[in-house]
Amino acid sequence: MSTADIVIAALRSGYERLADLVLNFDEVALAGPSAATDWDIAQVLSHLGSGAEIMTNTVQLTLDGKPAADGDFNQNVWTRWNSSSRQEQAAGFLVWNEKLTTLFESLNDDQRDSLRIELGYLPAPADVATVARMRLSELTYHSWDVRSPSDPSATLDADAVPQMLQTIGDLSWITRPANLNGLQAVLTVATTEPATKFSLRLDDPVSIDSTPTDDADGSLTLPAESWLRLIAGRLAPNHTPATLSLTGPITVPTLRRVFPGY
Template identity: 85%
Template sequence: MSNADIVITALRTGYERLAELVTNFDEDALAGPSAAAEWDIAQVLSHLGSGAEIMTNTVQLTLDGKPAADSDFNQNVWARWDSSSRQEQAAGFLVWNEKLTTLFESLSDDQRDNLRIELGYLPAPADVATVARMRLSELTYHSWDVRSASDPSATLDADAVPQMFQNTTDLSWITKPANLNGQQAVLTVATTDPATEFSLRLDDPVSIDPNPADRADLADGSLTLPAESWLRLIAGRLAPDHTPSTLELTGPVSLSTLREVFPGY
């Protein structure tokens, strides 16, 4: 399987897992709080649904050989979804995420390898695997936002985790180094499922070094945790009641400080 094949398969699995819940949500469930700050369940689904509609349009325009839509298209989509009822938002989530997933699945082997999609906010058109991986990350995090509201032990979809790791090299836009209050440290991070090891440099800017600082004179401490928990940490989704008991942290930086450095998005 190509990289695009793996990501698209994970997209299907993640969508169907969330869709199974959504089809059984009543009005009270949709109005309930999610793990996404200031959004109820329906608003999370609206965000995922409108994003799926926009990405479906983007991919289809590329396939049709047409230029990318202007910003008015996105604004109109968001306005329509924002004005919809909770039940309409839930139903629209199902419709548009099925459309987007099916569209990715319909791409030929040649398209999966060679198609380049103009997103408008990247320096160059991106390949299918990259675009699908970006969507997978958004779907996976927000699926967790929905599921964890009623299940504190919820974890990110296992099929998505290895793919999401490929999007975590640039931390500059999701970190607040000011919350270190001048403290500096290097942590060796070791994850499980999958097993990875790298260095987290807590400074301004916060950065990742793929080479672990395995010498005592280079590392100030260590962080060991499941890979999905690392992904939730850097996305601001590792609150105390959602932290696994297997997490181990040594060194001068506390877990509460790490949570402040990665406040979420």
């Protein structure tokens, strides 16, 4: 299987896992709080649904050989979704995420390998695997946002985690180095499921080195999905695994402040 095949398969399984819940949500459930700050469950589904509609349009325009939509298209989509009822947002989530997933699945082997999609905010058009992986990351985090308030043991979808690990690059936009309060440290991070090892440099800026250093100040060991939730601000005390181990001068509360979420 190609990388695009793997990512698209993970999109399908992740969508269906969330859809199974959404199909049973009533008005009370949709109005309930999510783990996404200031959003109820329906608003998270609206975000995922509008994003799926926009990405479906983007991919289809590329397939049709047409230029990317202008900014008014996205704004009109968001306005329409924001004015919809909670039940309409939930139903729209199901419709548009099915459409997007099916569209990715319909791409043949040559398209999955050679198609380049213009997203408008990247320096160059991106391949199918990259675009699908970006969508997978968003779907996976927000699926957790929907599931975790009623399930403290909720984890990120296992099929998505290995792919999401590959998207971590520049941490500057998601970190708050000022919350280190002058501390500096290098941690060797070791994840499980899958097993990876790298260095986390807690400084200004916060950065990652793919090769572990020999002079680390401490170590952080945790499941890979928990590492992904940590850097996305989703590792609150009641959602922190008992298997997490941290040594050195940095505490878990400090890490949470450095990675406040987005």
